[in-house]
Amino acid sequence: MGYADAETRTLEIENRSQKDFNNCLEEYDDDGHPRRTGNVWTASAHVITAVVGSGVLSLAWSISQLGWIAGPFVMTFFAFVTYYTSVLLADCYRSPEPVSGKRNHTYMDAVRANLGATQVWICGFVQYSNLWATSVGYTITAAISMVAVKRSNCFHENGHVAACHISNNPYMASFGVLQIIFSQMPDFQRLWWLSIVAAVMSCTYSGIGLALGIAKAMENTHSHGSLTGVSVGHGIDQIAREKKIWQIFQALGNIAFAYSFSAILIEIQDTLKSPPSENKTMKKATLVGVLTTTFFYMTIGCMGYAAFGNNVPGNLLTGFGFYEPYWLVDFANVCIVVHLVGAYQVFTQPLFALIETWASKKWRKSKFINDDLDLKVPIYGIFPVNLFRLTWRTVFVITTTLVAMLLPFFNDIVGLIGAYGFWPLTVYFPISMYINQKKLKCWSSKWVGLQALSMICLLVSIAAALGSVKGIVHALSNYTPFKTRY
Template identity: 55%
Template sequence: MELQGDDGRIRTGTVWTATAHAITATIGSGVLALPWSVAQLGWIIGPFVLIFFSFVTYYTATLLCDCYRSPDPVNGRRNYTYIGAVRACLGAREVVVCSTLQCAILWGTMVGYTITAATSMATVKRSHCFHDKGHDAKCDASGILFLVIFGVIEIILSQFPNMEKVTLLSVIAAAMSFVYSFISSYLCIEKFVSHPKLRGGLFNLEMSKGVTASTKAFHYFQALGNIAFAYTYCMLLLEIQDTLKSLPPENKTMKRATMFSVSITTIFYVTLGCMGYLAFGNDAPGNILTGFYEPFWLVDTANLSVIIHLIAAYQVFAQPIYSIQEKWLALKWPNKGFFNNVYTWRLPCTKGPKFQFTLAKLFLRPAFVIFTTFVAMMFPFFNAIVGLLGAMSFFPLTVYFPLTMYIVQAKIKRGSFKWKAMQSLSMVCLVVTLISGVGSIADIVNHLKHAGLFKIEL
């Protein structure tokens, strides 16, 4: 059933489509780094941090749901985007900072997804090589071809008109995330059962061979960023909420979708993170799937699921950037046909759906994908990028802006117990962001000393 909203736009989204979008935006490349992250933190702090970040994400996301409309969360004016909510609640001065951060994180995630998808493609190739020639064979995989293939696919998908029209992609991506999460957990369980031994330590303070104390500390900090990144999706929450029907109220529906998505992802994260650590101990790889080559068909299935997931999830992160870019250009040059004239095309001799586009959409979106792919070629290392993205996005977009907007909209009295509790949570998350950022930057600097152009790390 389609309902026309108070702004004249028809929205068809439900709690299930919103849950699919949220799972697609949340479960992605970050989940593959969780065993490595738990391995850096140990059995006590690792699972605690996984659960802590899930509660923080759920709490701040529910507050953000009430900011879709303002000043009243049910009958107020719609804020179609995260940036729109910041403008309505906090004013124009905060918009510049928020829009810069949001676009940077969304784009950085697209870079990370490009690297991860190419890594999975390379892993499939190596898996077949080892299966055919033996595990001692030299099975190198150059990344340039896989990066280009992924980029070409995203150029085609970039012509989807908006977030609501990529719902099918989100459903497919959510299904694929379950597939590779289940397979990864199974492979870790099977590896542990075949060699049963309690691996790892309570706090993992042991120094591995060749690892200095400073490197150990940086890895510890980076692991916090990896886990934070794995839960991050608040910067897309309001864009997802804008696809929902008006009845029941959007904030109630989105809160249910958030509860479902965060609960599901937390179960997967804790299971995979802990089982990966149990299977590999301190030797857990940065991308857990790169640690397996047999049974090759099952490993291939997991990696293919990752690839399909990331192909779809890329568009969920890209659509808000496309929308911001195209709206800004249309307003900047209102009389330029390149940005404003809408053309309609339909396959000849058919009655299929019409394809509407502007020349800006037709050419600028592919150009943006090409640029993103090129940057991924320049930084072809996975784990350090994930940690830095988590560090950059967690505090400002997942914690600070949602808390601050809610305080303003709900008129939380300064100095009250609730206000103090929110500020304390904000400060804790700021510290996490700062130290995880330091660890990730240090790791990136180290990788830059050894990384080769177009050479993906496995």
């Protein structure tokens, strides 16, 4: 080989190496993570899937407890707080700078970077126990919707006064089996298609609930509901007054639950590609998600209350205020189930990732934990199966299913979950991280305003938790485990 040939060969090797290097850069982000592909629409789908959940079905009942004045006001308040604090939280994805700083892959990472190790443990316990509790709530709701389809057909065939009582345990078990299958998805990013399907389903059943509410309200010439909600006052005994107060507190928890997605906001943001910067995209996705959900919440809650007044059922589509057209009620409940399949995964994937990352670091040489087996799936192709993931995620789903069977109380559980997670995850940590990030001085006007907002939300969460616990205690007084029938 001559000198010229050798020089040409060297240049070819250098060009090829540079090309391979550039390809590697294209395949991986700055943190070595495979290139993120999420955008404002996939993030919006995740947000809508997480926000428009089973909570939407209890909003008409919640407004009936608060009335026409306080109901819409409280809902608007929760929407504003959720959006505002989510904007603050989106800036914490990177630290110390929102655009060029180091990535925080999880909510706990963001707390660690901005508030230190001490508060990480508190955040982790609240966040992941809240995600676990939400998966229990979704299992309960999905089973109730499955039972509602069966009952709807029964009422259609036998009349509205028929005793169509059906156990929800087999349906919870069926939902659990389905979640065991879907939980084998390796990571959050591969769930974008499930979130889009779930978001479409949530908009569909919300639209059906709205249409049925409008139709029901137009059937009657007299108005429904009142300015103060379920009646209490002169002539009402003390027991009724106390019940009214507890139910108002519980209604606050139900509305808080309906807006609880901050626990997974950082995890959603970690799926976004850049440029543009992740915080800008996440803020747009949050705005789209909160505006969309608030529109559905306000219209469904108000029209449901207008349709049934103070007798509105706790769950709008399964409480059987609507009997006909039965096929439309059935379709809405099927949409609820499909949506909750996706929502369950959106809320549990961060918990799955936490445990599996910890186990992988703890036992680096374990083949059971770290090695994947390639399984050929028809149509899909090669699917990586990890034995540890298969085992522990299956146990997790079984556990949430069993707890749902033991505590199948829709409104009470929804209210308690909302109250438990709203203040710390949606308000306290985002505000505290923002104050630290911006170095706000104590007792400055903005510092005082943020702390006042945090304190108000804390009091609301405490009241909501007390109301929900009271409801659960009352429900348990007339309850036999695994014997619930609807």
